[in-house]
Protein backbone atom coordinates (compact mmCIF):
# COMPACT_ATOMS: atom_id res chain seq x y z
CA UNK A 214 0.00 0.00 0.00
CA UNK A 215 1.19 3.51 -0.82
CA UNK A 216 0.50 5.96 1.99
CA UNK A 217 1.05 9.28 0.18
CA UNK A 218 -1.53 10.46 -2.34
CA UNK A 219 -1.08 12.25 -5.66
CA UNK A 220 -3.21 15.03 -7.05
CA UNK A 221 -4.80 13.65 -10.22
CA UNK A 222 -8.44 12.59 -10.33
CA UNK A 223 -8.42 11.03 -13.78
CA UNK A 224 -5.47 9.00 -15.07
CA UNK A 225 -4.89 7.22 -18.35
CA UNK A 226 -2.13 4.66 -18.82
CA UNK A 227 -0.90 3.33 -22.15
CA UNK A 228 2.33 2.22 -23.73
CA UNK A 229 2.25 4.86 -26.49
CA UNK A 230 1.44 8.32 -25.22
CA UNK A 231 0.01 11.42 -26.90
CA UNK A 232 3.39 12.99 -27.64
CA UNK A 233 6.81 11.88 -28.86
CA UNK A 234 10.17 13.63 -29.12
CA UNK A 235 12.86 13.44 -31.77
CA UNK A 236 16.36 14.77 -31.31
CA UNK A 237 18.30 16.38 -34.17
CA UNK A 238 22.09 16.49 -34.66
CA UNK A 239 22.43 19.63 -32.57
CA UNK A 240 20.64 17.89 -29.70
CA UNK A 241 17.49 19.99 -30.03
CA UNK A 242 14.25 18.17 -29.19
CA UNK A 243 11.10 18.47 -31.30
CA UNK A 244 7.73 17.31 -29.99
CA UNK A 245 5.13 15.67 -32.19
CA UNK A 246 1.51 15.14 -31.13
CA UNK A 247 -0.13 11.84 -31.98
CA UNK A 248 -3.72 11.27 -33.05
CA UNK A 249 -6.14 8.46 -32.36
CA UNK A 250 -9.27 7.84 -30.33
CA UNK A 251 -7.71 8.30 -26.90
CA UNK A 252 -6.16 11.67 -27.74
CA UNK A 253 -9.44 13.12 -28.98
CA UNK A 254 -11.34 11.29 -26.23
CA UNK A 255 -9.29 12.90 -23.51
CA UNK A 256 -9.77 16.35 -25.00
CA UNK A 257 -13.47 15.94 -24.11
CA UNK A 258 -12.75 16.49 -20.43
CA UNK A 259 -10.63 19.58 -21.12
CA UNK A 260 -7.25 20.65 -19.72
CA UNK A 261 -8.75 21.85 -16.43
CA UNK A 262 -9.90 18.41 -15.36
CA UNK A 263 -6.39 17.76 -14.08
CA UNK A 264 -6.00 14.50 -15.95
CA UNK A 265 -2.66 12.76 -16.23
CA UNK A 266 -1.54 10.45 -19.03
CA UNK A 267 1.16 7.99 -17.99
CA UNK A 268 3.02 6.41 -20.93
CA UNK A 269 6.40 4.94 -21.92
CA UNK A 270 9.34 6.89 -23.21
CA UNK A 271 9.77 5.27 -26.65
CA UNK A 272 13.06 5.81 -28.42
CA UNK A 273 16.03 8.07 -27.76
CA UNK A 274 14.21 11.39 -28.19
CA UNK A 275 11.65 10.54 -25.51
CA UNK A 276 14.34 9.25 -23.15
CA UNK A 277 16.37 12.40 -23.59
CA UNK A 278 13.27 14.51 -22.91
CA UNK A 279 12.71 12.63 -19.63
CA UNK A 280 16.35 13.08 -18.64
CA UNK A 281 16.22 16.82 -19.32
CA UNK A 282 12.89 17.19 -17.58
CA UNK A 283 11.29 18.41 -20.81
CA UNK A 284 7.62 17.57 -21.03
CA UNK A 285 4.04 18.69 -21.13
CA UNK A 286 1.59 19.25 -18.35
CA UNK A 287 -0.69 16.28 -18.09
CA UNK A 288 1.80 13.77 -19.49
CA UNK A 289 4.27 11.68 -17.52
CA UNK A 290 6.65 9.53 -19.55
CA UNK A 291 8.27 6.58 -17.82
CA UNK A 292 11.88 5.97 -18.79
CA UNK A 293 11.90 2.23 -18.26
CA UNK A 294 15.23 0.45 -18.89
CA UNK A 295 15.48 -0.10 -22.67
CA UNK A 296 16.07 -3.88 -22.51
CA UNK A 297 13.12 -4.34 -20.17
CA UNK A 298 10.93 -2.26 -22.44
CA UNK A 299 12.06 -4.14 -25.55
CA UNK A 300 11.28 -7.53 -23.99
CA UNK A 301 7.90 -6.35 -22.69
CA UNK A 302 6.82 -4.44 -25.81
CA UNK A 303 8.38 -6.47 -28.65
CA UNK A 304 8.55 -9.98 -27.28
CA UNK A 305 5.56 -10.27 -24.99
CA UNK A 306 3.07 -7.59 -26.08
CA UNK A 307 3.59 -7.47 -29.86
CA UNK A 308 4.61 -11.09 -30.28
CA UNK A 309 2.88 -13.31 -27.74
CA UNK A 310 -0.21 -11.33 -26.66
CA UNK A 311 -0.85 -9.72 -30.06
CA UNK A 312 -0.42 -13.07 -31.79
CA UNK A 313 -2.72 -14.93 -29.41
CA UNK A 314 -5.54 -12.41 -29.62
CA UNK A 315 -5.32 -12.08 -33.42
CA UNK A 316 -4.92 -15.85 -34.02
CA UNK A 317 -1.60 -15.33 -35.83
CA UNK A 318 0.53 -18.28 -34.74
CA UNK A 319 1.66 -20.67 -37.42
CA UNK A 320 2.56 -24.22 -36.47
CA UNK A 321 4.89 -26.11 -36.63
CA UNK A 322 7.32 -23.38 -35.56
CA UNK A 323 5.19 -21.26 -33.31
CA UNK A 324 4.57 -20.73 -30.50
CA UNK A 325 7.45 -21.89 -28.29
CA UNK A 326 7.20 -21.05 -24.60
CA UNK A 327 10.68 -21.79 -23.25
CA UNK A 328 13.24 -20.32 -20.84
CA UNK A 329 13.69 -17.27 -23.05
CA UNK A 330 9.97 -16.63 -22.95
CA UNK A 331 10.07 -16.77 -19.13
CA UNK A 332 12.82 -14.13 -19.11
CA UNK A 333 10.74 -11.90 -21.38
CA UNK A 334 7.70 -12.44 -19.22
CA UNK A 335 9.64 -11.33 -16.14
CA UNK A 336 10.50 -8.11 -18.01
CA UNK A 337 6.83 -7.66 -18.89
CA UNK A 338 6.00 -7.91 -15.17
CA UNK A 339 8.69 -5.35 -14.31
CA UNK A 340 7.39 -3.02 -17.01
CA UNK A 341 3.79 -3.34 -15.78
CA UNK A 342 4.96 -2.78 -12.24
CA UNK A 343 6.64 0.50 -13.19
CA UNK A 344 3.29 1.73 -14.50
CA UNK A 345 1.41 0.56 -11.41
CA UNK A 346 3.85 2.39 -9.13
CA UNK A 347 3.72 5.62 -11.12
CA UNK A 348 -0.08 5.55 -11.16
CA UNK A 349 -0.22 4.79 -7.43
CA UNK A 350 2.03 7.78 -6.79
CA UNK A 351 0.10 10.23 -8.98
CA UNK A 352 -3.52 9.34 -8.22
CA UNK A 353 -5.60 11.34 -5.76
CA UNK A 354 -7.79 9.52 -3.24
CA UNK A 355 -10.58 7.64 -5.07
CA UNK A 356 -9.31 8.70 -8.54
CA UNK A 357 -10.41 6.98 -11.75
CA UNK A 358 -7.63 5.18 -13.63
CA UNK A 359 -8.18 3.98 -17.21
CA UNK A 360 -5.57 1.39 -18.20
CA UNK A 361 -5.23 0.66 -21.91
CA UNK A 362 -4.61 -2.50 -23.84
CA UNK A 363 -2.51 -5.66 -23.94
CA UNK A 364 0.73 -3.94 -23.00
CA UNK A 365 -0.59 -3.36 -19.50
CA UNK A 366 -2.83 -6.29 -18.55
CA UNK A 367 -1.10 -6.81 -15.20
CA UNK A 368 -1.46 -3.20 -14.09
CA UNK A 369 -5.04 -3.31 -12.73
CA UNK A 370 -4.27 -6.11 -10.24
CA UNK A 371 -0.89 -4.57 -9.24
CA UNK A 372 -2.44 -1.14 -8.79
CA UNK A 373 -5.36 -2.52 -6.79
CA UNK A 374 -2.84 -3.97 -4.32
CA UNK A 375 -0.99 -0.67 -4.01
CA UNK A 376 -4.08 1.53 -3.90
CA UNK A 377 -7.36 -0.21 -2.97
CA UNK A 378 -9.15 3.18 -2.92
CA UNK A 379 -8.89 3.73 -6.70
CA UNK A 380 -11.52 3.01 -9.32
CA UNK A 381 -9.75 1.09 -12.05
CA UNK A 382 -10.87 0.36 -15.60
CA UNK A 383 -9.10 -1.69 -18.24
CA UNK A 384 -9.85 -1.29 -21.94
CA UNK A 385 -8.80 -3.81 -24.62
CA UNK A 386 -8.38 -2.26 -28.08
CA UNK A 387 -7.74 -5.69 -29.61
CA UNK A 388 -9.95 -8.70 -30.19
CA UNK A 389 -9.95 -11.41 -27.56
CA UNK A 390 -9.15 -15.01 -28.51
CA UNK A 391 -11.60 -17.87 -27.96
CA UNK A 392 -10.57 -20.16 -25.05
CA UNK A 393 -9.29 -23.04 -27.18
CA UNK A 394 -6.78 -20.64 -28.79
CA UNK A 395 -6.05 -18.54 -25.70
CA UNK A 396 -5.06 -21.72 -23.87
CA UNK A 397 -1.99 -22.01 -26.08
CA UNK A 398 -0.47 -19.83 -23.36
CA UNK A 399 1.12 -21.70 -20.45
CA UNK A 400 -1.57 -22.17 -17.77
CA UNK A 401 0.06 -19.92 -15.18
CA UNK A 402 0.55 -17.12 -17.74
CA UNK A 403 -3.03 -17.42 -19.02
CA UNK A 404 -4.23 -17.10 -15.42
CA UNK A 405 -1.99 -14.06 -14.82
CA UNK A 406 -3.23 -12.27 -17.94
CA UNK A 407 -6.87 -12.77 -17.01
CA UNK A 408 -6.28 -12.22 -13.31
CA UNK A 409 -4.40 -8.99 -14.06
CA UNK A 410 -7.36 -7.51 -15.93
CA UNK A 411 -9.76 -8.84 -13.31
CA UNK A 412 -8.00 -6.60 -10.80
CA UNK A 413 -10.02 -3.79 -12.44
CA UNK A 414 -13.52 -2.74 -11.37
CA UNK A 415 -14.47 -2.81 -15.00
CA UNK A 416 -12.96 -4.55 -18.04
CA UNK A 417 -14.17 -3.10 -21.33
CA UNK A 418 -13.95 -4.17 -24.97
CA UNK A 419 -14.77 -2.78 -28.40
CA UNK A 420 -17.49 -5.33 -29.19
CA UNK A 421 -19.70 -7.83 -27.41
CA UNK A 422 -17.92 -10.61 -29.28
CA UNK A 423 -14.54 -9.80 -27.68
CA UNK A 424 -16.16 -9.28 -24.26
CA UNK A 425 -17.82 -12.71 -24.51
CA UNK A 426 -14.55 -14.34 -25.56
CA UNK A 427 -12.83 -12.81 -22.52
CA UNK A 428 -15.54 -14.14 -20.21
CA UNK A 429 -15.31 -17.57 -21.87
CA UNK A 430 -11.53 -17.57 -21.28
CA UNK A 431 -12.06 -16.69 -17.61
CA UNK A 432 -14.46 -19.63 -17.22
CA UNK A 433 -12.12 -22.00 -19.05
CA UNK A 434 -8.93 -20.98 -17.23
CA UNK A 435 -10.10 -19.80 -13.82
CA UNK A 436 -13.35 -21.72 -13.35
CA UNK A 437 -16.98 -20.58 -13.58
CA UNK A 438 -17.96 -17.05 -12.58
CA UNK A 439 -15.98 -13.82 -12.83
CA UNK A 440 -14.30 -14.20 -9.43
CA UNK A 441 -13.41 -10.67 -8.46
CA UNK A 442 -16.79 -9.16 -9.28
CA UNK A 443 -15.27 -7.21 -12.16
CA UNK A 444 -17.95 -5.71 -14.40
CA UNK A 445 -17.64 -6.30 -18.14
CA UNK A 446 -18.47 -3.47 -20.56
CA UNK A 447 -18.58 -2.75 -24.27
CA UNK A 448 -17.80 0.62 -25.91
CA UNK A 449 -17.50 0.54 -29.70
CA UNK A 450 -15.24 3.44 -30.63
CA UNK A 451 -16.54 5.40 -33.64
CA UNK A 452 -14.99 7.77 -36.15
CA UNK A 453 -14.55 11.45 -35.32
CA UNK A 454 -16.80 12.95 -38.02
CA UNK A 455 -16.18 16.65 -37.30
CA UNK A 456 -12.43 16.30 -37.27
CA UNK A 457 -12.32 14.08 -40.37
CA UNK A 458 -14.61 16.26 -42.49
CA UNK A 459 -12.62 19.38 -41.69
CA UNK A 460 -9.17 17.77 -41.96
CA UNK A 461 -9.89 16.01 -45.24
CA UNK A 462 -10.63 19.30 -47.02
CA UNK A 463 -7.48 21.17 -46.16
CA UNK A 464 -5.13 22.21 -49.00
CA UNK A 465 -2.51 19.52 -48.26
CA UNK A 466 -5.16 16.83 -48.82
CA UNK A 467 -6.41 18.51 -52.02
CA UNK A 468 -2.84 18.56 -53.34
CA UNK A 469 -2.37 14.86 -52.67
CA UNK A 470 -5.73 14.09 -54.21
CA UNK A 471 -4.61 15.68 -57.47
CA UNK A 472 -1.35 13.70 -57.44
CA UNK A 473 -3.19 10.45 -56.74
CA UNK A 474 -5.69 11.02 -59.53
CA UNK A 475 -2.78 11.61 -61.88
CA UNK A 476 -1.08 8.37 -60.77
CA UNK A 477 -4.27 6.32 -61.10
CA UNK A 478 -4.88 7.75 -64.54
CA UNK A 479 -7.50 6.97 -67.14
CA UNK A 480 -8.53 3.75 -68.86
CA UNK A 481 -7.90 3.26 -72.60
CA UNK A 482 -11.48 4.40 -73.33
CA UNK A 483 -10.76 7.71 -71.56
CA UNK A 484 -12.87 7.01 -68.45
CA UNK A 485 -11.35 7.48 -65.00
CA UNK A 486 -9.91 4.27 -63.60
CA UNK A 487 -11.55 2.81 -60.51
CA UNK A 488 -9.60 2.73 -57.26
CA UNK A 489 -9.60 -0.05 -54.69
CA UNK A 490 -8.04 1.56 -51.62
CA UNK A 491 -6.57 0.11 -48.46
CA UNK A 492 -4.74 1.89 -45.64
CA UNK A 493 -3.13 -0.07 -42.81
CA UNK A 494 -0.15 -0.35 -40.58
CA UNK A 495 1.92 -3.13 -42.21
CA UNK A 496 1.10 -5.81 -39.77
CA UNK A 497 0.16 -9.46 -40.08
CA UNK A 498 -3.38 -9.22 -38.74
CA UNK A 499 -4.28 -6.73 -41.49
CA UNK A 500 -3.98 -9.49 -44.11
CA UNK A 501 -2.50 -7.23 -46.79
CA UNK A 502 -0.90 -10.07 -48.77
CA UNK A 503 -4.18 -11.96 -49.18
CA UNK A 504 -5.74 -8.67 -50.28
CA UNK A 505 -3.10 -8.40 -53.02
CA UNK A 506 -3.64 -12.03 -54.02
CA UNK A 507 -7.38 -11.35 -54.32
CA UNK A 508 -6.66 -8.34 -56.53
CA UNK A 509 -4.41 -10.52 -58.71
CA UNK A 510 -7.16 -13.14 -58.98
CA UNK A 511 -9.61 -10.43 -60.00
CA UNK A 512 -7.28 -9.43 -62.87
CA UNK A 513 -6.79 -13.08 -63.80
CA UNK A 514 -10.44 -14.13 -63.72
CA UNK A 515 -11.98 -10.90 -64.96
CA UNK A 516 -9.62 -9.59 -67.67
CA UNK A 517 -12.14 -6.83 -68.40
CA UNK A 518 -10.75 -5.03 -65.32
CA UNK A 519 -7.18 -4.85 -66.65
CA UNK A 520 -6.19 -1.26 -67.35
CA UNK A 521 -9.45 -0.12 -65.70
CA UNK A 522 -8.70 -0.47 -62.00
CA UNK A 523 -5.83 0.38 -59.64
CA UNK A 524 -5.21 -1.06 -56.20
CA UNK A 525 -3.98 1.80 -54.00
CA UNK A 526 -2.31 0.16 -51.00
CA UNK A 527 -0.85 2.32 -48.25
CA UNK A 528 0.90 0.02 -45.83
CA UNK A 529 2.79 1.88 -43.14
CA UNK A 530 5.62 -0.11 -41.50
CA UNK A 531 5.07 -0.82 -37.84
CA UNK A 532 7.01 -2.58 -35.05
CA UNK A 533 10.04 -2.99 -37.29
CA UNK A 534 12.29 -4.12 -34.44
CA UNK A 535 10.68 -7.52 -34.88
CA UNK A 536 11.79 -9.75 -37.76
CA UNK A 537 8.32 -11.16 -38.28
CA UNK A 538 6.91 -7.66 -38.98
CA UNK A 539 9.87 -6.74 -41.21
CA UNK A 540 9.50 -9.96 -43.18
CA UNK A 541 5.81 -9.28 -43.64
CA UNK A 542 6.53 -5.79 -44.97
CA UNK A 543 9.00 -7.30 -47.45
CA UNK A 544 6.43 -9.89 -48.52
CA UNK A 545 3.84 -7.17 -49.17
CA UNK A 546 6.38 -5.36 -51.35
CA UNK A 547 7.35 -8.57 -53.17
CA UNK A 548 3.78 -9.57 -54.06
CA UNK A 549 2.90 -6.04 -55.19
CA UNK A 550 6.00 -5.95 -57.45
CA UNK A 551 5.11 -9.36 -58.84
CA UNK A 552 1.60 -8.25 -59.79
CA UNK A 553 2.96 -5.09 -61.38
CA UNK A 554 5.49 -6.96 -63.49
CA UNK A 555 2.95 -9.62 -64.45
CA UNK A 556 0.11 -7.28 -65.49
CA UNK A 557 1.45 -3.73 -65.67
CA UNK A 558 1.61 -1.91 -69.02
CA UNK A 559 3.52 1.27 -69.94
CA UNK A 560 0.46 3.36 -69.03
CA UNK A 561 -0.90 1.36 -66.09
CA UNK A 562 0.56 0.34 -62.73
CA UNK A 563 -1.96 -2.10 -61.24
CA UNK A 564 -0.76 -1.76 -57.61
CA UNK A 565 0.27 1.62 -56.22
CA UNK A 566 1.98 0.50 -53.03
CA UNK A 567 3.34 3.17 -50.72
CA UNK A 568 5.04 2.42 -47.41
CA UNK A 569 5.68 5.98 -46.30
CA UNK A 570 3.25 7.19 -43.66
CA UNK A 571 1.36 10.28 -44.78
CA UNK A 572 -1.96 11.04 -43.07
CA UNK A 573 -3.01 13.71 -45.60
CA UNK A 574 -2.42 11.25 -48.46
CA UNK A 575 -4.44 8.58 -46.63
CA UNK A 576 -7.36 11.02 -46.37
CA UNK A 577 -7.02 11.87 -50.06
CA UNK A 578 -7.25 8.15 -50.88
CA UNK A 579 -10.41 7.86 -48.76
CA UNK A 580 -11.98 10.70 -50.73
CA UNK A 581 -11.47 9.10 -54.13
CA UNK A 582 -11.87 5.40 -53.26
CA UNK A 583 -14.49 3.49 -55.26
CA UNK A 584 -13.89 0.47 -53.05
CA UNK A 585 -12.27 0.28 -49.63
CA UNK A 586 -10.72 -3.09 -48.81
CA UNK A 587 -10.63 -3.89 -45.08
CA UNK A 588 -9.97 -7.63 -44.78
CA UNK A 589 -8.17 -8.27 -41.46
CA UNK A 590 -7.78 -11.76 -40.09
CA UNK A 591 -8.96 -10.22 -36.84
CA UNK A 592 -9.22 -6.65 -35.68
CA UNK A 593 -10.48 -5.09 -32.45
CA UNK A 594 -12.51 -2.54 -34.42
CA UNK A 595 -10.74 -1.13 -37.52
CA UNK A 596 -11.23 2.59 -37.82
CA UNK A 597 -10.35 2.78 -41.53
CA UNK A 598 -13.64 0.97 -42.23
CA UNK A 599 -15.38 3.73 -40.30
CA UNK A 600 -13.41 6.70 -41.63
CA UNK A 601 -13.74 6.01 -45.37
CA UNK A 602 -17.56 6.38 -45.58
CA UNK A 603 -17.36 9.65 -43.61
CA UNK A 604 -14.71 11.19 -45.89
CA UNK A 605 -15.75 9.70 -49.26
CA UNK A 606 -16.55 12.31 -51.94
CA UNK A 607 -18.79 10.23 -54.21
CA UNK A 608 -19.64 7.12 -52.23
CA UNK A 609 -17.52 4.04 -51.73
CA UNK A 610 -18.27 0.34 -51.34
CA UNK A 611 -16.79 -1.18 -48.21
CA UNK A 612 -15.44 -4.72 -48.59
CA UNK A 613 -15.22 -5.80 -44.98
CA UNK A 614 -13.91 -8.84 -43.14
CA UNK A 615 -16.45 -10.47 -40.88
CA UNK A 616 -13.60 -10.80 -38.35
CA UNK A 617 -13.21 -7.04 -37.80
CA UNK A 618 -14.99 -5.56 -34.78
CA UNK A 619 -16.48 -2.96 -37.15
CA UNK A 620 -18.45 -5.77 -38.82
CA UNK A 621 -20.93 -5.76 -35.91
CA UNK A 622 -21.94 -2.18 -36.72
CA UNK A 623 -21.27 -1.97 -40.48
CA UNK A 624 -21.83 -5.53 -41.72
CA UNK A 625 -25.30 -4.89 -43.17
CA UNK A 626 -24.15 -2.24 -45.65
CA UNK A 627 -20.77 -3.74 -46.52
CA UNK A 628 -19.80 -6.52 -48.90
CA UNK A 629 -18.65 -9.05 -46.33
CA UNK A 630 -15.71 -11.45 -46.76
CA UNK A 631 -14.06 -14.33 -44.99
CA UNK A 632 -10.49 -12.96 -44.78
CA UNK A 633 -8.85 -16.31 -45.62
CA UNK A 634 -10.96 -16.80 -48.75
CA UNK A 635 -8.91 -15.16 -51.50
CA UNK A 636 -11.29 -16.21 -54.31
CA UNK A 637 -14.26 -15.01 -52.26
CA UNK A 638 -12.50 -11.68 -51.75
CA UNK A 639 -11.79 -11.41 -55.50
CA UNK A 640 -15.50 -11.97 -56.17
CA UNK A 641 -16.40 -9.39 -53.52
CA UNK A 642 -14.10 -6.84 -55.22
CA UNK A 643 -15.88 -7.47 -58.52
CA UNK A 644 -19.29 -7.09 -56.85
CA UNK A 645 -18.13 -3.86 -55.22
CA UNK A 646 -16.74 -2.44 -58.47
CA UNK A 647 -19.97 -3.13 -60.30
CA UNK A 648 -22.42 -1.93 -57.64
CA UNK A 649 -24.87 0.61 -59.10
CA UNK A 650 -23.96 4.19 -58.18
CA UNK A 651 -27.29 4.86 -56.46
CA UNK A 652 -27.03 1.84 -54.20
CA UNK A 653 -23.41 2.63 -53.39
CA UNK A 654 -24.34 6.19 -52.38
CA UNK A 655 -27.20 4.98 -50.16
CA UNK A 656 -25.00 2.45 -48.45
CA UNK A 657 -22.22 4.97 -47.90
CA UNK A 658 -24.66 7.31 -46.18
CA UNK A 659 -25.89 4.60 -43.85
CA UNK A 660 -22.32 3.45 -43.16
CA UNK A 661 -21.29 7.00 -42.24
CA UNK A 662 -24.16 7.28 -39.76
CA UNK A 663 -23.33 3.94 -38.13
CA UNK A 664 -19.59 4.71 -38.13
CA UNK A 665 -19.96 7.98 -36.23
CA UNK A 666 -22.51 6.80 -33.65
CA UNK A 667 -19.98 6.84 -30.79
CA UNK A 668 -17.41 9.59 -31.38
CA UNK A 669 -14.17 9.40 -29.36
CA UNK A 670 -15.21 12.08 -26.86
CA UNK A 671 -18.41 10.24 -25.98
CA UNK A 672 -16.63 6.88 -25.99
CA UNK A 673 -14.20 8.20 -23.39
CA UNK A 674 -16.84 9.89 -21.21
CA UNK A 675 -19.00 6.75 -21.26
CA UNK A 676 -16.10 4.78 -19.83
CA UNK A 677 -15.48 7.31 -17.09
CA UNK A 678 -19.17 7.43 -16.18
CA UNK A 679 -19.45 3.66 -16.16
CA UNK A 680 -16.55 3.51 -13.73
CA UNK A 681 -18.33 5.92 -11.39
CA UNK A 682 -21.53 3.89 -11.41
Ligand code: G6P
Pocket residue numbers: 229307362386387531532
Ligand atom coordinates in the same frame (compact mmCIF):
# COMPACT_ATOMS: atom_id res chain seq x y z
C1 G6P B 1 -3.10 -1.21 -31.92
C2 G6P B 1 -3.05 -1.31 -30.41
C3 G6P B 1 -2.61 0.02 -29.81
C4 G6P B 1 -1.30 0.44 -30.46
C5 G6P B 1 -1.48 0.56 -31.96
C6 G6P B 1 -0.19 0.97 -32.68
O1 G6P B 1 -4.17 -0.42 -32.31
O2 G6P B 1 -4.29 -1.72 -29.90
O3 G6P B 1 -2.43 -0.12 -28.42
O4 G6P B 1 -0.83 1.64 -29.92
O5 G6P B 1 -1.90 -0.69 -32.45
O6 G6P B 1 0.83 0.06 -32.40
P1 G6P B 1 2.22 0.53 -31.81
O7 G6P B 1 2.90 -0.75 -31.46
O8 G6P B 1 2.85 1.29 -32.89
O9 G6P B 1 1.91 1.39 -30.60
